[in-house]
Amino acid sequence: MERIIVEGDTPLRPKRLNPMPTLEPTTQSFIDSLAAAGGPALYELSPQAARDVLRGAAGHAPAPAATVEDAIWPVGPTGSVEVRIVRPEGVVGTLPVILYTHGGGWILGDKDTHIRLVKDLATGVNACVVFPNYTPAPDAKYPVQNEQAYAALEYVATHAEELNVDLGRLALAGDSVGGNMAAVLALMIKERGGPTPVCQVLMYPVTDYVSNDGSYEEYSEGPWLSKKAMQWFFDAYLTSPDQADEITVSPLRATDEQLSGLPEALVITDENDVLRDEGEAYARRLYGAGVRTTAARFEGTCHDFLIIDGLAKTPAVEGALALVTSFLKRKLA
Numbered sequence: 001m002e003r004i005i006v007e008g009d010t011p012l013r014p015k016r017l018n019p020m021p022t023l024e025p026t027t028q029s030f031i032d033s034l035a036a037a038g039g040p041a042l043y044e045l046s047p048q049a050a051r052d053v054l055r056g057a058a059g060h061a062p063a064p065a066a067t068v069e070d071a072i073w074p075v076g077p078t079g080s081v082e083v084r085i086v087r088p089e090g091v092v093g094t095l096p097v098i099l100y101t102h103g104g105g106w107i108l109g110d111k112d113t114h115i116r117l118v119k120d121l122a123t124g125v126n127a128c129v130v131f132p133n134y135t136p137a138p139d140a141k142y143p144v145q146n147e148q149a150y151a152a153l154e155y156v157a158t159h160a161e162e163l164n165v166d167l168g169r170l171a172l173a174g175d176s177v178g179g180n181m182a183a184v185l186a187l188m189i190k191e192r193g194g195p196t197p198v199c200q201v202l203m204y205p206v207t208d209y210v211s212n213d214g215s216y217e218e219y220s221e222g223p224w225l226s227k228k229a230m231q232w233f234f235d236a237y238l239t240s241p242d243q244a245d246e247i248t249v250s251p252l253r254a255t256d257e258q259l260s261g262l263p264e265a266l267v268i269t270d271e272n273d274v275l276r277d278e279g280e281a282y283a284r285r286l287y288g289a290g291v292r293t294t295a296a297r298f299e300g301t302c303h304d305f306l307i308i309d310g311l312a313k314t315p316a317v318e319g320a321l322a323l324v325t326s327f328l329k330r331k332l333a
Contacts, residue, residue, distance in 0.1 A: 021223050021272040024300035030310045031223045031302070043232035047107050047138065054108040061309040063116040064123040065089040070111070076151035077144055082133040083152055084111040085163070086122045095128040096169030096332035097156060099197075101149050101185070103176025103204075103304065105233030106137040114175075117307050121173070124325035127332060128165050130156055137236040145237075146184050146248055150194070153185065157195040169332045172200040172263070173324075175306060176275070177233065179205025183251040183282065186262050196263070199331040201324055203268040204275055204303055207252040207282040209244035210234060214277035225303035227274055252282050259289035266327045267295045268320055273303040296323055 023031060042050050069085045087095065100118060102109045111118075111133045122129045132152040134145040160167045174182035179202040186200050210216065210231050220227040238244065247254040267283040269276045276297070283295035298305070301316035311317055 021219065021302070022300060023223065023272060023302065024314060024316070026314050027223075027301050027305070027311055027316075030308065033310075034224075041226070041228065043226075043229045047136070047236070051104075051108050051110075051136070054104055054113050055110075058109075058113040058304070058307040058309055059115050061116050061312040063119040066119040066122050068115075073152060073155045075155050076148040078135060078140065078148065081148045081152050081155075082111075084115075084118070084131040084133060086115075086118050086129045086131065088123045088126055091126065094164050094166050095126065096171070097160075097163070097165035097167070098122075098125065098127050098129045098171045098173050098328065098332075099149070099153050099156065099182075099185070100129050100131045101134070101172075101174035101178035101181035102131065103174065103178040103307070104136075105229065106142075106145060106177050106237040107233060108136070109178075110136075114307055116309075116312070117175070120321055121325065121328070124321065125328040125332060127169075127171075127328065128163065130163075137233075141239050142237050142243060143248060146181055146188065149181055149185055150188055150192075153189075153195060167195055168198075170195055170197045171328055171332055172197045173203070173328075174201075174205070175203040176304065177206050177237075179203050179279075180207065180249075180251070183207065184248045187247055187251060187254060187258060190258075190261060199264045199266070199328070200262070201266045201268075201328065202279065202282070203306060203320070203324070204270055204273055205267065205279050205282065206230075206275055207278045208250045209241070211278065216274045216277070219272055219274045219276075223272055223302045224308075225274055230274060252278055252285060254285070256285075256289040259286055259291060262286065262289075262291050264292040264331065265294070266324065267293065268324065269295070269297045270301045270303060270305055270316065271297060271299045272301065275303060294327065296320075 172182040269279040287293040298316040
């Protein structure tokens with residue numbers, strides 16, 4: 001595995017007890033503004049009110065010009081899947097395709113909260129991004145969201161000429177629980193013999209159920225994402241905690257045999273994040289199973305840093321986007 005050390009990563013440092021997160025100045029100011037505003041925690045809100053919180057924090061910063069098309073495809077377990085298709089503006093011809101699954105704890109997030117990141121990917125990679133706007137939890141429960149995303153992928157495969165995309169240059173990508181879904185889709189494709197991606201990009205992914213140690217303990221109170229919020233997300237998503245044993249919920253629990261042969265991976269994590277350790281553990285599991293894997297941790301930032309408007313110009317965002325786009329351009333060339 002290739003591992004990239006970003007901004008003074010020191011993985012052998014002693015574990016901090018009750019740490020004060022080390023954040024770069026803009027990120028610290030963002031977290032301070034949240035604390036000053038007060039109000040209930042995310043997990044104390046209704047799902048709709050929580051969605052409004054993320055909509056207020058993401059999706060409004062300037063983004064590159066791109067062509068955006070919304071559609072409803074008649075596929076999937078609920079009978080239809082809403083999708084957003086984003087292409088670089090003014091580009092004609094057949095493009096590689098990225099199936100992007102979004103984060104937000106399965107409850108939050110949508111085609112608008114992630115539009116800046118999706119446009120950045122489409123223009124930076126020169127690719128068509130297909131974004132399944134899956135049904136959020138608790139309106140739908142596991143495995144509906146995964147099956148909707150898989151159905152969208154199959155639709156792309158059977159309509160590649162119509163969509164003007166090259167299925168031989170297919171990538172999976174996602175952030176947070178969307179990173180979970182991208183990892184899960186790779187496993188589902190292997191099991192079902194679906195369209196084969198050339199790579200997967202997992203940005204601060206969920207790879208396991210809520211934990212009581214490591215970064216889950218260090219950053220249980222955040223910043224931004226807390227352990228209680230993750231528990232709230234899982235409670236809304238799963239019908240029973242027993243489902244956490246399934247690899248399509250917790251890909252970290254897959255066997256080496258199940259992981260072997262998966263597409264090359266790029267795994268992005270961030271320092272101050274309950275999900276940091278499980279993302280890095282999944283990267284280790286992948287390369288241990290023979291999957292070519294690059295892992296990079298970005299110091300001084302927090303979960304969701306790639307979509308939060310107030311962090312759009314921070315070094316971590318600029319560095320992570322440069323890494324992701326260069327990786328995808330190379331693999332989809």
